[in-house]
Amino acid sequence: MREFKRKSRVLLVDDNTDHLRGIKELVSLEGCYDVVGATTSANVAINLIKKYRPDIVLMDINMPEKDGLQAIQEIEKLGLDTRVIALSGYDDADLIFRAMKIGAKGYVLKTMASAQLIYAIDEVAAGKVYLPSALSSRFFEYFQRSFKGEAVVSDEENLLTYLTSREEEVLELLTQGNNYKGIAGKLFISETTVKTHVNNIFQKLQVNDRTQAVLYALNNGFGNRKRTKIAV
């Protein structure tokens, strides 16, 4: 597989010079990688990334100067094809979770065997997201803990299903902070009509005012492209 692809371009970031050199040697030894840069500064790294557009960035996230996680975020914001693998000294579940959340495509411990690092690079270079199984186990524990006790949206009890499509439109605008006038203007209907719809929404959702309606909507999977609460 790897033989058929062009060489992946890799950038290394680690504030520890010795470690940086070590990784560089390690990665360089692999025939299929070009190390296009190696720096001890996250800020420099971001500039190098803009310039050289590497395929893979190995980013130490335990750096004093600039937080590696923050650096990853900034890289992700660039919207490039660059895929970042977090390098860390700690297998802390929270760290792993945060790294993956902000878009790291992998997370490898510095203490892991070098073969493990190379494997991770291979996987990420191949377009996958890769966590060594020991770490993914930790991740999932954290993930499940963070969801535990959260109200589960069961379809049968979801009052949102009773809304007509027009009412959904109105509710959508309510969840954007519009008042009657704003909604009326946007839907090209009269304010009184909006009031009627809103009142019907209140009845169906069994709430007393718009704030409660909005909260119900957000907590029960309404237009939750942005929210993580997902109907099961």
Added chain:
Amino acid sequence: MREFKRKSRVLLVDDNTDHLRGIKELVSLEGCYDVVGATTSANVAINLIKKYRPDIVLMDINMPEKDGLQAIQEIEKLGLDTRVIALSGYDDADLIFRAMKIGAKGYVLKTMASAQLIYAIDEVAAGKVYLPSALSSRFFEYFQRSFKGEAVVSDEENLLTYLTSREEEVLELLTQGNNYKGIAGKLFISETTVKTHVNNIFQKLQVNDRTQAVLYALNNGFGNRKRTKIAV
């Protein structure tokens, strides 16, 4: 490792009788598992779990009668030590995500090699959460997509930081759908005082009404113990 432990007690649930028999044989062949039950009904399964308290449940989640995911949820709600592995015919990212979210300790495809299933059981029985790497890759893609584009709470622009602690209390109650009277009652202050606080909140958050204030709060990491938006 496995030799030192007591036998893990396993319950099998699959609406397909043939498949159920197949899994049963497969698992039984492993020396270290006791199959304490095998049923085609999720409802029966739940009763069996209450009765026999198995260590592991292999749950088919593609059943017509009762949704397997729902069954997993109910099992999790029991609060036992029973760990559930989802068995599915589909490697759909959304399905995987939902299963892991509600507490499945593993997810294995029916098409996977039987060794893979046994390995998963081993890992889960050992207390880990296990996803085959092909599926965990899918999971992570979905996971990262679901977080992508989400406003990152950057402290420097977050107007919430300007609120006093009292104002935060008031806002907290606003985000719970309380009106003036409700807030006044809960904080043991007069309604007019609440109005003052609320007005100050509006000024600081640069919004016009409570709904917008609540929306701003929710979208900017306010009191997100329940939300998944996590400051990085």
Added chain:
DNA sequence: TTCGTTCTAAATCATTAGATTGATAAAATA
């Protein structure tokens, strides 16, 4: 002490929100 901040509170006023009732017309459905 003086100053600034915060929390408290009241009074007043304008605006908005929400409840209620009633009505029309189109569209879907039985």
Added chain:
DNA sequence: TATTTTATCAATCTAATGATTTAGAACGAA
């Protein structure tokens, strides 16, 4: 065809909300 649902709008009325101003008490910092 008869009935129900949905969407539209009006009028009226009460309650709730929000803006503004003013002000006392407590506290800590300069």
